[in-house]
Amino acid sequence: MDTEALRLFVISAELLNISAAGRQLGLAPAVAGARLAKLEKEVGADLLHRSTRKVSLSLEGKEFLPFAKEIIAQEDAGLVALGRGNPEISGTLRFACSSTFAQLYIAPILPEFLDRYPGINLDLRFSDTQAKLIEGGYDLALRNLAIEDSTMIGRKLADDKRVLCASPAYLARYGTPETPNDLANHRLVIFGDLKRDLTSSEAQLFQFPPPHAKTRVQCDDGASTRLATLGGIGISMGSIWSLHKELRDGSLVRVLPNYEVNDGSAIWLVYPKSNVLTGKVRVMIDFLIEKVGSSPAWLT
Numbered sequence: 001m002d003t004e005a006l007r008l009f010v011i012s013a014e015l016l017n018i019s020a021a022g023r024q025l026g027l028a029p030a031v032a033g034a035r036l037a038k039l040e041k042e043v044g045a046d047l048l049h050r051s052t053r054k055v056s057l058s059l060e061g062k063e064f065l066p067f068a069k070e071i072i073a074q075e076d077a078g079l080v081a082l083g084r085g086n087p088e089i090s091g092t093l094r095f096a097c098s099s100t101f102a103q104l105y106i107a108p109i110l111p112e113f114l115d116r117y118p119g120i121n122l123d124l125r126f127s128d129t130q131a132k133l134i135e136g137g138y139d140l141a142l143r144n145l146a147i148e149d150s151t152m153i154g155r156k157l158a159d160d161k162r163v164l165c166a167s168p169a170y171l172a173r174y175g176t177p178e179t180p181n182d183l184a185n186h187r188l189v190i191f192g193d194l195k196r197d198l199t200s201s202e203a204q205l206f207q208f209p210p211p212h213a214k215t216r217v218q219c220d221d222g223a224s225t226r227l228a229t230l231g232g233i234g235i236s237m238g239s240i241w242s243l244h245k246e247l248r249d250g251s252l253v254r255v256l257p258n259y260e261v262n263d264g265s266a267i268w269l270v271y272p273k274s275n276v277l278t279g280k281v282r283v284m285i286d287f288l289i290e291k292v293g294s295s296p297a298w299l300t
Contacts, residue, residue: 003075005039008032009047013065014092014123016055018048065137066272073278089279096141099126100222100242101267106142109291116287120280128192128222142288143268144239146256152267155285157293160239162196162261164208165252169232171176174217175221177235177255187216187234191225194237196276198259207260208237240267244298 004025011021012032022032040047047061057065097106102124110122115187125138144160170187177183180198188209198206209215216234218223222242229236230246235255269285 001042001071002035002039003072005035007072008035009039009061010049010065010068010072012036012042012055013057013061016057018050018055046120047092049073062137069278076279089117089283091278091280092121093140093280093284094123094125094138095284096125096127096138098128098142098144098222100128100226101142101144102126103223103293103298104146104242106288109287112291113284113287117280120283127252128220129300138271139172139278140269140271140284143270144265153273157267157269158241158296159299160241160265160267160296162239162245162263163239163243163257164198164235164237164255164259164261165229165243165247166235167230167232167251168253170229170234171253171255173232180208180210180259182254183231183235183256184210184213186214188213189228189234189236190215190218191222191237192218192220196237197262198256199262200259205262208261237261241267241296242299267296 008018008021008025008027012018012025015021017028018032018036022029022035025032027035037049043064044056045060045064047064049056049058103126106126106300114120114122143154174186177186190209190265196208200206200209217225217228219228222238225236226238226242228234228248229238230251240247243252247254269288
């Protein structure tokens with residue numbers, strides 16, 4: 001299989017522009033189009049939909065793209081190992097991350113990453129709604145739970161835990177729960193459809209939110225959940241990485257501190273098994289471990 005044609009396909013898929021992809025490889029538009037058409041004939045599928053106005057990936061193209069990337073990455077790695085090829089790390093890195101975590105820890109360090117790796121461009125998807133890595137064509141994602149998906153590979157970035165908390169104003173008005181059963185009589189702020197078990201030192205299990213609890217606010221954005229809790233709306237569950245400053249300055253207070261949230265939460269960097277660990281992914285993982293994971297702000 002023509003690896004240069006594969007490279008052209010990958011760049012075309014990233015840019016959604018065959019002519020621009022061809023220019024990156026020194027090919028005239030007609031030559032680039034012919035090279036892609038030959039590749040499509042070889043694999044027996046239309047990889048790109050073309051019209052006079054735009055180019056888009058076909059369903060077959062989306063399925064084929066990670067394999068094309070892997071073949072190219074393996075070729076580049078082999079050439080570099082032999083002292084040939086271009087060792088400069090380049091390309092577009094598609095990275096998905098919680099918007100709340102990104103605002104606090106990712107966005108502030110991006111300028112340094114881009115200065116360090118001028119050949120890498122970033123396609124960022126910051127949302128507290130979890131993205132599907134393979135279907136979305138992501139190279140790397142950050143997750144707040146242990147990896148249970150067998151199609152993924154994970155690298156632990158840092159420890160974390162979830163806690164229950166409320167504002168002093170809320171507790172002064174509505175009282176402080178003494179046991180998990182008391183939560184049924186309190187106002188709750190719930191992040192998405194989050195349900196977790198609380199464990200006591202006696203190994204008793206309690207569910208949060210408890211059955212028949214009064215949910216005043218349900219929200220799919222972590223930052224807004226924190227702000228609603230600070231505003232005194234109710235009791236919420238959140239990650240230490242999101243709440244540590246407020247817990248330290250007293251604007252939020254832990255509720256039921258003798259009970260642990262039993263979900264083994266941690267911060268993980270994950271990527272699909274079908275994707276080879278390319279240079280751009282490897283340097284992003286190393287950079288995040290250096291800047292975030294080596295000394296997490298929420299654990300110091």
